[in-house]
Amino acid sequence: MTAVVTRGTSSLAAGRLPKWATWVTLVAAMVVSAVVFALINMGSAASDFNVAGTLVVGAILYLVVIYVLSRLSESPRHAIDRFVTALVTSAFIIAIIPLVSLLYTVVSSGIERFDIEYFSSSMRGVVGTGGGAIHAVWGTILITLAATIISVPIGLMTSIYLVEYGGRGRIAKAITFFVDVMTGIPSIVAGLFIFAVFSIFLGPGASIGIMGALALAVLMIPVVVRSSEELLRIVPNELREASYALGVPKWRTIVKVVLPTTIAGIMTGIMLSISRVIGETAPLLLTAGFTTSLNMNLFDGRMMTLPVFVYNQYQNQGTNPDEAVARAWAGALTLILIVMALNLAARLIAKIFAPKLRG
Amino acid sequence: MAGMQGILVISPTPLPPLDDTKGRRGMTTSSTAQQQQEDPAQPPKATQQTRPAVRRLGDSIFSGTALGAGIIILLVLAAVAIFLVAQSIPGLSSEDNTILRDRSFLEYVVPLAFGTVWASLIALVIAAPIAIGIALFISHYAPRRFAAVLGYVIDLLAAVPSVVFGLWGALTLAGFVQPFYAWLNQNLGWFPLFSGQASATGNTILTASLVLAVMILPIMTAICREVFLQAPRLHEEAALALGATRWEMIRMAVLPFARGGMVSAAMLALGRALGETMAVTMVLSVSGVISVELLTSTNPTPIPANIALQFPEAHGNGVNTLIATGLVLFVVTFLVNAIARAIVNRRAQFSGAN
Numbered sequence: 001m002t003a004v005v006t007r008g009t010s011s012l013a014a015g016r017l018p019k020w021a022t023w024v025t026l027v028a029a030m031v032v033s034a035v036v037f038a039l040i041n042m043g044s045a046a047s048d049f050n051v052a053g054t055l056v057v058g059a060i061l062y063l064v065v066i067y068v069l070s071r072l073s074e075s076p077r078h079a080i081d082r083f084v085t086a087l088v089t090s091a092f093i094i095a096i097i098p099l100v101s102l103l104y105t106v107v108s109s110g111i112e113r114f115d116i117e118y119f120s121s122s123m124r125g126v127v128g129t130g131g132g133a134i135h136a137v138w139g140t141i142l143i144t145l146a147a148t149i150i151s152v153p154i155g156l157m158t159s160i161y162l163v164e165y166g167g168r169g170r171i172a173k174a175i176t177f178f179v180d181v182m183t184g185i186p187s188i189v190a191g192l193f194i195f196a197v198f199s200i201f202l203g204p205g206a207s208i209g210i211m212g213a214l215a216l217a218v219l220m221i222p223v224v225v226r227s228s229e230e231l232l233r234i235v236p237n238e239l240r241e242a243s244y245a246l247g248v249p250k251w252r253t254i255v256k257v258v259l260p261t262t263i264a265g266i267m268t269g270i271m272l273s274i275s276r277v278i279g280e281t282a283p284l285l286l287t288a289g290f291t292t293s294l295n296m297n298l299f300d301g302r303m304m305t306l307p308v309f310v311y312n313q314y315q316n317q318g319t320n321p322d323e324a325v326a327r328a329w330a331g332a333l334t335l336i337l338i339v340m341a342l343n344l345a346a347r348l349i350a351k352i353f354a355p356k357l358r359g
Numbered sequence: 360m361a362g363m364q365g366i367l368v369i370s371p372t373p374l375p376p377l378d379d380t381k382g383r384r385g386m387t388t389s390s391t392a393q394q395q396q397e398d399p400a401q402p403p404k405a406t407q408q409t410r411p412a413v414r415r416l417g418d419s420i421f422s423g424t425a426l427g428a429g430i431i432i433l434l435v436l437a438a439v440a441i442f443l444v445a446q447s448i449p450g451l452s453s454e455d456n457t458i459l460r461d462r463s464f465l466e467y468v469v470p471l472a473f474g475t476v477w478a479s480l481i482a483l484v485i486a487a488p489i490a491i492g493i494a495l496f497i498s499h500y501a502p503r504r505f506a507a508v509l510g511y512v513i514d515l516l517a518a519v520p521s522v523v524f525g526l527w528g529a530l531t532l533a534g535f536v537q538p539f540y541a542w543l544n545q546n547l548g549w550f551p552l553f554s555g556q557a558s559a560t561g562n563t564i565l566t567a568s569l570v571l572a573v574m575i576l577p578i579m580t581a582i583c584r585e586v587f588l589q590a591p592r593l594h595e596e597a598a599l600a601l602g603a604t605r606w607e608m609i610r611m612a613v614l615p616f617a618r619g620g621m622v623s624a625a626m627l628a629l630g631r632a633l634g635e636t637m638a639v640t641m642v643l644s645v646s647g648v649i650s651v652e653l654l655t656s657t658n659p660t661p662i663p664a665n666i667a668l669q670f671p672e673a674h675g676n677g678v679n680t681l682i683a684t685g686l687v688l689f690v691v692t693f694l695v696n697a698i699a700r701a702i703v704n705r706r707a708q709f710s711g712a713n
């Protein structure tokens with residue numbers, strides 16, 4: 001066996017499988033698997049061909065064959081190495097499958113109702129077909145905006161305190177610890193908290209847009225603190241010292257030197273934290289409630305949001321389930337597009353405004 | 360120095376003249392600052408001897424605001440604890456309680472707590488090996504050029520809102536895996552996990568855990584990847600120089616170094632899975648039992664899903680009972696996260712908070 005494999009290679013490469021061996025084995029395994037499944041599938045239509053089964057069986061076949069080949073021609077150690085390489089690679093592919101499947105399903109099912117009517121009408125008085133999500137889109141925009149307005153100043157100032165003023169003091173340590181605790185608050189508990197507070201002051205069952213914004217702010221503040229703290233810490237101390245040496249007060253140093261240096265990173269962090277809370281459903285379900293009509297007033301009455309809209313359309317499908325599910329998918333597509341746009345914007349900001357380290 | 364120059368390019372406007380000249384130790388222009396630099400030791404000394412440093416009004420306001428913001432966070436957290444406790448107490452009694460219905464609170468919450476932990480543990484068991492595999496693939500196997508892109512692809516999973524995962528899990532995944540469940544149930548039905556009557560819809564706890572597993576993959580992968588990349592280069596090269604294969608190098612040099620990080624990554628992922636609501640609510644057909652059967656249509660209910668499902672109809676003391684279960688959830692996730700943080704903080708170079 002060894003002689004066969006090493007023929008035509010230099011003596012240094014003796015006892016190793018040639019580079020193309022892995023690819024040839026992989027293709028061969030897939031072909032064999034495809035043939036087997038095609039034979040099983042003989043009697044029925046071509047569309048019944050089991051692609052998933054083919055890939056899984058092919059991958060297992062490849063694992064076995066490459067192990068045996070390597071064990072015969074190389075050594076047991078190399079065989080295990082090749083086996084693990086194949087396993088690790090397939091772990092990555094396994095993780096890609098749900099992502100691709102999810103994106104494909106959302107786009108293909110969401111496009112059906114992704115039309116002008118969807119973005120121009122609310123669900124007011126809609127029972128079966130038609131209807132749209134304009135009320136949910138506005139609700140999401142307003143509530144997320146309010147949450148951002150609440151949490152960015154608090155988060156940013158806290159991180160400034162932690163980096164510039166707190167030092168290693170007791171308060172700074174306590175804040176760091178509790179920010180960590182806050183990152184771990186389950187989103188539904190944040191909703192329960194805001195609900196509990198408001199039901200004491202406004203009586204049970206209160207559902208107002210601003211409650212949703214506050215619940216989201218509870219989730220958003222720790223994220224803003226952590227990301228901006230990390231960025232403020234990497235501002236070189238020489239910059240601060242140069243500013244102090246010019247007699248600039250500390251607060252002006254922070255506002256005019258430290259913050260402008262990191263503003264790109266901070267903006268990126270804020271965008272990412274928005275994209276994280278914009279898809280939150282559970283806290284909004286408990287606080288902002290759901291409604292079928294457009295409500296632009298954050299301080300009065302229930303407000304629909306996109307995630308709650310998606311959940312609601314799925315959970316209460318009503319008289320025409322297909323239509324409701326189609327609306328849910330279109331809402332999911334809108335959400336994904338918003339989140340992707342925010343992520344993209346964050347990356348662009350980071351790239352365009354990043355401090356130029358050279359030149 | 361290169362960094363400084365670059366940063367000065369970013370903020371090209373010169374520092375504006377300062378308005379509070381009183382406390383500036385006699386310096387009014389930058390030319391005096393120049394002189395000061397030539398003789399740096401003297402003036403501060405003189406200031407120390409004559410009078411204490413002047414507190415500027417701007418500084419006090421600014422540092423006060425910063426401290427205030429920090430204190431707000433502490434207050435919010437204290438408020439979370441106080442309000443949740445205060446609101447849960449009425450929910451502990453079963454009088455007039457539409458949710459407890461003559462059960463004690465403990466009888467009610469134990470199956471729910473079991474459901475929470477059970478679903479999350481299954482998700483972790485599924486996700487952990489895959490996440491470690493992906494992290495290894497990105498850090499040690501993939502070509503350098505692609506590594507960053509591949510990492511970004513995995514991070515995309517983290518950007519998908521949980522309600523979309525729920526929709527996908529309920530409408531796509533459940534239908535896809537149902538035949539496998541039927542097969543498992545038929546052929547391995549003697550095994551306790553796969554016993555019982557297989558669900559016809561696929562809306563089982565295993566499907567919910569699969570969705571949870573996909574959702575916690577990104578955070579676990581991100582932390583593991585960071586830890587693997589921090590493994591000492593010299594150890595890796597030494598192992599390779601001794602003739603180790605790539606896997607042997609990873610087993611001897613990378614994995615022992617990364618053990619703590621991997622455990623804390625798993626704990627943080629578990630913390631996230633425990634609190635996840637929507638995906639489970641939408642995928643699972645719940646019944647609130649304690650059962651380890653993975654494939655049946657009677658499934659244990661995790662706490663968050665239970666709150667989301669019961670909340671719209673709850674009234675009176677029932678709401679308080681739900682808040683009390685939320686408090687239990689909070690305590691459980693807090694403990695899990697605290698253990699994870701304790702492990703992370705032992706080596707403070709990496710953090711899982713992003």
